[in-house]
Amino acid sequence: MKIKFTEKTKRVGFYLVGPLCVAFLATFIYFTRYTPWEIPNPAPFLVLIVILSCFYGGFKPGIITSLLAWLYLGYYYSTLHSVIDLQEDMQKRLLSWGLTFPAVSIAVGLLKGRSEAHLQREIDQRRLREEELKASEERTRAILNSANDAFIAIDPNSLIREWNVQAEKTFGWAREEVIGKRLTDVIIPDDYHKAHLQGLDRFRLTGEGPIINKRIEVPAKHKSGISIMVELTVYPIRRKDDLIFGAFLRDVTEKKHEDQLSLLQYQITRILTEENNLKAAVPRLLETLGMGLKWPLVELWLTDKRRQNFYYTDNWSDDAELRDKFRNISHQLFLPKDKGLFPQTEGANQPVHITSALKxxxxxxxxxxxxxGFQSLVYCPLFDNDTIGTLCFFHTEKMSPDKRLLETLDDIxxxxxxxxxxxxxxxxLTRLSxxxxxxxxxxxxxxAIVNMQLKKEASEKQILYEQAQTANRLKDEFLATISHELRTPMNVILGHSELLYGNELNENEKQKSIEAIYRNTKAQVHIVSDILDVSRFITGRVQLHLEVVDLAEIVAMAVESILPAASAKNIDVNEVNCGECYVSGDPTRLQQILWNLLSNAVKFTPRHGKILVKLEKKGSNVVLTVRDSGKGIDPAFLPYVFERFRQEDSTTTRKFGGLGLGLAIxxxxxxAHGGTIHVHSEGKGTGATFTATFPITALRLPFIPPVKDAEGHVSSRLPLKGLKILVVDDQPDAQALIRTILKKAGAEATVTSAATEAFKLLIKIKPDVLISDVGMPEKDGYELISMIRxxxxxxGGNVKAICLTxxxxxxxxxxxxxxxxxEHLAKPVEAKQLIRSISKLVGRYVPYH
Known part of the structure; x- marks a missing residue:
């Protein structure tokens, strides 16, 4: 039984030490007086006892011990000399010891007191530091235990010094189980032991390490033996001469698994996007699935065309022998689909994890x-309202079902x-055609081209926007121009019509007004025709009425038609003609081509300028050249000369009129005639040259006998003489105009305003030619001609008929x-054109001019 001393008991013990020692010494001297061990002088021993008592008990026990020692020493000296009264020498000695004992007691007591005070202070300070260190360690441990990441601290010998709560959860080891153990024996895989120890040695020698202060992903061992992936960050911690390594670790196994499955989905999608046929895609798909999931064997089974049986398509394995063995045997199998490949997969339309049924x-x-040695299988059906195939994944380990893996495989x-x-x-489709x-x-x-073009979409949008802006500006300019070009001749027609209506003009002024009205009316007709032509070309509805035409005759007629305008500006027009040049073309359209080129040349050539019109044969083509000495064309505008609505000058102060359609038409x-046209100009002030080519035709114009009068001469003034013509139009002004034109050409004209009346007249008079409008009341021109035919x-069912509308x-x-x-003629029509069309229908020849 242990005795527990109180502070009071300890103090009593301090006071007893000295007296007991003195008593022990006195007893020992008494019993050894008559022996060889007799102590000759006990004074030194008594001094030691006083020192011991002071050192052990302090100043007060030392004084008591000093008094007892002095009393005993006096007794000892008196007994030694057997006298009561001591000698003077002994008295002095006794007195000196009486002073020595207290002095020693006081000195030792003071020294002990100071030593104890100093020692106590050191003890208190050390205790305080230990308590602070303990509190700091407890705070650090509490912080580490509250962290979401595992924390492990090791010393340079890889001994574990710290292991927080999250580390216990992550690796399955309790703190008490691993403190003091080597890290290599706990969580580091065997393959990494050597690298770990070499890294520690390298840091001790150089102060550097391959993973210090870096975030890396490494494999680690769980207590259960399974391998997990952790994200590791290592920091060296120096404390005086002590070195430890602190490491934060985070279990990223799930994250890596998720990333692995996401990457697998991306790779599969990429393959399916890149490949265009099943034969090329299957090996890549199987290899990607096998390597991505790290399953040793992956197979693909597909159904036949009737979807009644499974047949083996292909497999993948990193073991070539295993791959070939399964492939050779499985290719011979043809399994009914309704029974499934495995007992547990019959009717399955989602991935199934199987372990028990493999054997x-x-x-x-x-x-x-x-x-x-396969113990696990994932059966993944390929399903589209019905099973069309299946993917099979085999593993040599008994794997636990992975819900996320099955969901990913279902999506894939x-x-x-x-x-x-x-x-x-x-x-x-390939087999069909x-x-x-x-x-x-x-x-x-x-x-593929579209995909490449999509990359350029941003810049193309900007280009399209600029083009739209340009088109919008051209539209506005064109509308302003057409308004100007239509209103200008209309103003002249209206003004001169008012003057003629007032009867205030003499004959000469009347003639000038008529000429002005005629000229501006033709200009307005030309503008409307250009607009309609552009519409026809845009919609692709232009039709050419081809016949064999002598282009030389049309050129001559066109030159003649522009001579008045050229003469008014003193322009010298020089025509170089190679004779007959037969082409297959529409005479009206060819005249339009020549008129556009020559009228432009006159328009843009200044006074006293020159125009050359040259027609020549070159090989199998006829080449028409129109060269002028006019204002020329700016090189920047030259590429846009033949574009619709394009004009070099579209401002309100422009010098030359027009819609900008003539050259495009x-x-x-x-x-449309099978030819080409080019333009050349050295720049402003140098004139322009237009060169057009037409293919030559091997045919010739048929001979049509001219109309002769009673004396046998050709009639040029009365080309329609002797013809009876029935005219149907509901507009009185139009009736009067056509009647006048026909009578002046020598024809006998009968006029009516209704289709029904016209039908009766036709049966009655049997005309040579019928001229009918379309838009009429009750019955239109189409109904009339249908009745006639x-x-x-x-x-009169075969009467020649012209639709004038x-x-x-x-x-x-x-x-x-x-x-x-x-024949179809569009209003307004020129008299010459109408006469020429009638003559053509009845077989009479009328010159183009």
């Missing part, structure tokens, strides 16, 4: 699977299913001919 004897390859299988269906469809295969390839290339007409020939569209032209008219 089932019902499975055709059970022995081969068992021999290969849907994409692969769509790809397989698409590939099958493409294969079927080689031509379709080419189109599919072309479409693929087009998609000219180019389209020439190309149903008549027998002797009653304001409906001038190409569709109207076609409808008129289809209904039964022989």
């Amino acid at each position: 089932n004897s019902d499975y055709p390859r059970s022995k081969m699977v068992e021999a290969a 299988s849907k994409h692969i299913s769509l790809f397989i269906l698409r590939s099958w469809a493409e294969e079927d 080689k031509e379709l295969e080419v189109k599919v390839q072309q479409r693929t290339e087009e998609l 000219t180019k389209n007409l020439i190309e 149903r008549l027998p020939a002797e009653m 304001a409906y001038a569209h190409e569709d109207d032209h076609k409808k008129a001919l289809d209904t039964g008219f022989n």
Whole structure:
């Protein structure tokens, strides 16, 4: 039993030490007086006892011990000499010891007191530091234990010094189990032991390490033995001569697994996007799935065309022997789909994890699977309303079901299913037609081009925006120009008409007003015709009425028509003609081409300028050249000369009129005739040269006998003499105009305003030619001609008919001919054109001019 001393008991003990020692010494001296060990002088021993008592008990026990020692020493001296009264020498000695004992007691007591005080202070300070260090360690441990990451501290010998709560959760080891153990024995895989120890040695020698202050991902061991991935950051911690390494670790196994599955989905999607056929895609898909999931064997089974049986398609394994073994045996199998590949997969339309049924004897390859050591299988059906195939994943370990893996494989299988269906469809289409295969390839290339073009979309949008702005500006300029060009001749026509109506002009002034009205009316007709022509070219509805034409004659007529305008500006027009140049063309359109080129030359050539019109044969072509000495063309504008609505000067102060359509129409007409046109100009002030080519035709114009008068001479003033012509128009002004034109040409004209009356007159007078409008009340011109064409020939059913109407569209032209008219003329029509069309219908020749 242990005795517990109180402070009071300890103080009593301090006071007893000295007296007991003195008593022990006195006893020892008493019993050794008559022996060889007798102590001759006990004074030194008594001094030691006083010192011991002071050192042990302090100043007060020392004084008591000093008094007892002095009393005993006096007794000792008196006994030694056997006298009561001591000798003087002994008295002095006794007195000196009496002073020595207290002095020693006081000195030792003071020294002990100071020593104890100093020692106590050191003890208190040390205790305080230990308490602070302990509190700091507890705070640090509490902080580390509250951290979301595992924290491990090791010394340079890889001994574990710290292990927080999260480390226990992450690795499964309790703190008490690992403190003092080597880290290599706890969480570092065997393959990394050497590298870990070498890293510690390198840091001790150089102060540097390959992973110090870096964030890396490394494998680690769990207490259960499974491998996990951790994100590791190591920091060296120096404390005086002590060195430890602190490491924060985070379990990223789930994250790595998630990243692995996401990467796998991306890789599969990329393959399905890049590949166009199943044969090329399958090896890449299987290899990517096997390597991405780290399953030793991956197989693909597909159904036949009737979707009744599974057949083996291909497999992948990093073991070539295993791959070839499964491939050779499985290729011989043809398994009914309704039974499934495995007992647990019948009717499955989602991935299934299987472990227990692999050795089932019902499975055709059970022995081969068992021999290969496979313990786990994931069956992943490829499904589209019906099973079209399956993916099979084999593993040699007994894997636990992974819900996230099954979800990922389900998503991947849907994409692969769509790809397989698409590939099958493409294969079927390929078998049906080689031509379709080419189109599919072309479409693929087009998609590639589109993908490349999409990358340039931003810059192209800017270009399109600028083009739209330009087109909008050109539209506004064109509308302003057309308003100006229409109003200008209209103003002249209206003004001169008012003057003629007032009867205030003499004959000369009346003639000038008529000429002005005629001139501006033709200009307005030309503008409207240009606008309509542009519309026809845009919609692709321009139709040419081709016949064999002598281009030389048309050139001569065009030159003659522009001579008055050229003479007014003193322009010298020089024509170089090579003689007959027969081409296949529309005479009206060819005249329009020549008129546009020559009128432009006159317009842009200043006074006293020159115009050269040259027609020559070059090989199998006729080359028309129109060269002027006019204002020329700016090189910057030269590429846009033949574009619609383009004018070099579109401002309100422009010097030359026009819509900017003439040359565009000219180019389209020439190309419609199988020819080409080019323009050349050295720049402003140097004139311009337009060169057009037309292919020569081997045919010649048929001979049409001219109309002769009673004396046998050709009649040029009365080309329609002797013809009876029936005119149908509901407008009185139009009736009067046509009647006047026909009578002046020598024809006998009968006029009516209704289709019904015209039908009766036709049967009665049997005219040579019928001229009819379309838009009339009750019955239109189409109904009239239909009624006429149903008549027998002797009653006028074959009469030559001209449709003269304001409906001038190409569709109207076609409808008129289809209904039964022989010719379609658009209002307004020139007298010469009308006479020429009538003459052509009845077989009479009228010169172009």
